[in-house]
Amino acid sequence: xxxxxxxxxxxxxxxxxxxxxxxxxxxxxxxxxxxxxxxxxxxxxxxxxxxxxxxxxxxxxxxxxxxxxxxxxxxxxxxxxxxxxxxxxxxxxxxxxxxxxxxxxxxxxxxxx
Numbered sequence: 001x002x003x004x005x006x007x008x009x010x011x012x013x014x015x016x017x018x019x020x021x022x023x024x025x026x027x028x029x030x031x032x033x034x035x036x037x038x039x040x041x042x043x044x045x046x047x048x049x050x051x052x053x054x055x056x057x058x059x060x061x062x063x064x065x066x067x068x069x070x071x072x073x074x075x076x077x078x079x080x081x082x083x084x085x086x087x088x089x090x091x092x093x094x095x096x097x098x099x100x101x102x103x104x105x106x107x108x109x110x111x112x113x
Contacts, residue, residue: 017099024098028091032084043072044086050076 036044044050049059050073057075060066071089080087 017102019097020098020102024091024095026085031087031091034083034087036083040083044076044083045081047072049073053077 049061049069051075053059053070056070060069062069071093072086075086075089
C-alpha cells in the first residue's frame with residue numbers, strides 16, 4: 001500500500017510512461033518512410049544469414065551481436081525487407097528500454113533514505 005501523502009503530481013506520475021511513449025512515437029513518426037542507408041544495405045539486404053530463424057547458430061555470426069542478429073532475422077521473417085518493419089522493431093525495443101529505465105528509477109527514488 002502506498003504510504004506517501006497525496007501529491008498534486010500523482011496523476012502526472014501515472015501518465016508519464018504513456019506521455020513518454022506518445023512523445024517518442026511522435027518524434028519518430030516520419031521514420032517509416034525512410035530507406036536503408038550506409039551499412040544497412042549490406043547488413044540487411046545482402047545478409048543471407050537473416051533470411052531464416054532456424055537453426056539460431058546459422059543466424060549468429062558474432063556472439064557479441066547475437067541478440068541484434070536474431071531480432072533482425074525475426075524482423076525479416078515478419079516483414080521481409082520492408083525498412084518500416086525494421087524501424088518499428090527498433091522503436092519498440094527503445095520504448096521498452098525507456099519504460100524499464102523509468103521503472104527502475106522510480107523504484108530507486110522511492111527507497112527510504
